[in-house]
Amino acid sequence: MTTEAPTRRHALRLAGGATAAGIAATTAALPAEAMPKSRRVSFRPGRYPPTRVLRAPARHLVNRFSYGITPALAAEVQAAGGHLAWFDRQLATAYDGSADNLCDWWPDLHRDAVDLWSRTQGGVRGGWEVMWDYGNRTMMRRMTSPRQVLEVMTEFWENHFHVATNSDNIFVFRIEYGEMVRAHALGRFDDLLQATVLHPAMLMFLGAATSTKAHPNENLGRELLELHTVGIGNYGEEDVKNSARILTGNRVDLYKTWAASYVPKDHWTGPVQVMGFQHDNADQDGRAVTAAYLSYLAHHPATARRIATKLVRAFVSDTVPASLVDRLAAVYLANDTAIVPVLKALVRSPEFKSAVDKKVRDADEDVLATYRILGVGVKKPRTDASAANQVYWQTAMIGLAPLTWPRPDGQPVDNASWSSPSRALASMSFHWDMVNGWWPGDAVAFPRPRSWMPRARPMEFRDLVDHLSRRLLQRPSSKALLKACCQAAEIRPDTRVSRSSAVFTKVWPRVVATVLDSPAFYQR
Known part of the structure; x- marks a missing residue:
């Protein structure tokens, strides 16, 4: 057995490459010097069924609508009577x-x-x-x-x-x-639209907090149409101007009392038309026309299609099936813009069922899933170095701190945006810190290596890898993953290990990091 530590890059090639795009596994074998020449090595995957996993359809749904499947969450899904029953219960409560x-x-x-x-x-x-x-x-x-x-x-x-x-x-x-x-x-998209567009934070962010009838600021009026509702191609420049005029009167007393109010004298009056919406807009108090306008947009067929498209892109596939969008838009309109019926229809669609492992975890999901499936316990923070005060920074190090995307269109949710080599390397570095318990190092509890051993008596390393794959990836191990873990641990797949084995005392971080860096972890 070689005494030189194998590189993680080589181990990851064996696992199929750790790019977030999930490149197909290679068939590379272990280096000849890593195994005795007199013994042929079989990389038949182990099987450890006592560590139960959700079936693929359940894993698929729960991965898409959670931040990592823990043993407790898997048990919750099974106790609910299956993944669809669990999902409906989550929606109801x-x-x-x-x-x-x-x-x-x-x-x-x-x-x-x-x-x-x-x-x-x-x-x-x-x-x-x-x-x-x-x-x-x-x-x-x-x-x-x-x-x-x-x-x-x-x-x-x-x-x-x-x-x-x-x-x-x-x-x-x-x-x-x-x-x-x-x-x-x-709830209902209509209610959400009314609440978000007129909130002081949105008014400030898009310049409407100081918009007046003399000088209407068009930013919010435009983004309301382009991003929040009907989308580009369904309106013109005159629609944008009238959209901005309708929204005037909503003010925030910036840098003084910070009071949010409606100021009738700042509301632009006169006939307005935005697409099919028309109003004489004669009342100086324009709150009624604003509410009617927002409700019109919420119920517009183009808005229904836009919301359906974004839901499909986020939870099904980057390649959006038009037929599914049509069906979900119809459900949205038939249910008075209620979101829950749309989600129920989405997860029961054949398009959703056929999209297993087609989406990539972004930085947020990567960090959260790592904490959750490793069983890392985060405690109330005591200092700036405490885990609860570091988790946001850890996410930023992978690529983007949540909620900080500078443009009003929201951060990307497509696979390509999260599949770069730099993202993969940043994720590997993060996983390495976590499995070693290096960072964060305050107000946090990492599981001990021996605690991962599923039973006291010795077992073959291949079965231990299968146990890890089931725990961390919610699926049985593969030949490629076993090869990579053997390379990382410098051990034969048929070697029997126990709680006192060097696997747990010397090379355990390399084994766990190999599992976390495998393509299956990046898929959701």
Whole structure:
């Protein structure tokens, strides 16, 4: 047996390459010097059925609508009577208040706009620090919440109605905005649209907080059409101008009282037409026309198709089947813009069922799934170095801190955006830190290597790899994965290991990192 540690790059080639795109596995064998020449090596995958896994359709749905399948979550799915029953139960009980106060460890997140601004101006705490707290709490909620579907859909809508947390002084309203989106995440799109577009955070982000009848700011009026509802190609420039005119009157007293109000004298009056919507708009108080206009957009067939398209791209495939979009748009309109019936139809569609492993985990999901499936326990933070204060930074190191995408269109959800070599290398580095328990190192509990051994008596290494694959990937091991793990551990697949074996005392991080760096981990 060679004494030189194998490179992780070689081991990953054996596993099929660790790019997020999930390149097909190679058939490369172990180096000749790594095994005795007198013994032929069989890389027949082991089988350890006592470690149960969800069947492929269940793994597929739960992976798409959670942040990593833990043994506890798998048991919950089975106890519910299957993945569809679990999903329906999550939809029915998602916003019942039971997950509201999870990891509520950052007191600044409960301060109002005036207090936050005053503390920033007084040098007590900067707005960017408050938003960092918000990012950490967002990640911790996703990591720990029993309402996984709620957190997933909150992320979806915060991305659709994107308000960047690092936008200038948005921090005074961004926490409240996120809570509002969460409360509407599984309700009616009409209600969500009304609440988001007129929220102070959105008004500030897109320049409508100071829009007046004399000088209507067109940013929000345009993005409302282009990004939030009907999409490009369904409106013209005059529609944008009238959209902006309708929205005038909604104001925020910036840098003073921070009060959000409606100011009738700032509302533009006169006939308006946006696509098929017409109104005489004669009343100086334009709130009624605004509500009617937003409801018109929410119920527009083009909006139905746009929402259906975005849901399919996020949860089914980058290649959006037009037939599925048509069916989901019809469900949306038939149910008065309610989201839950659309989601139920989506996960029961043949297109969804045939899209197993077709999506790639982004940086958020990578970090969260790693914490969850490794069983890393995060405790209440004590210092800046505590895990709960580092998880957001860890995500940023892979490619993008959540909620910070600078443009109003929300961060990309397509595979290509998260399949670069630099992302793969950043993920490998993160996984290596985590399996070694190196970072974060405060207010966190990492599982001990020997705790992964499923039973006291010795077992073949190939069966241990299968156990790991089932625990971490929710699927039996493959020949390619076994080869890679043998290379990483410098061990034969038929070697018998126990809790006292060198596998657990010397090379365990290499084995676990090889599993996490395999293509199957990046797939969801």
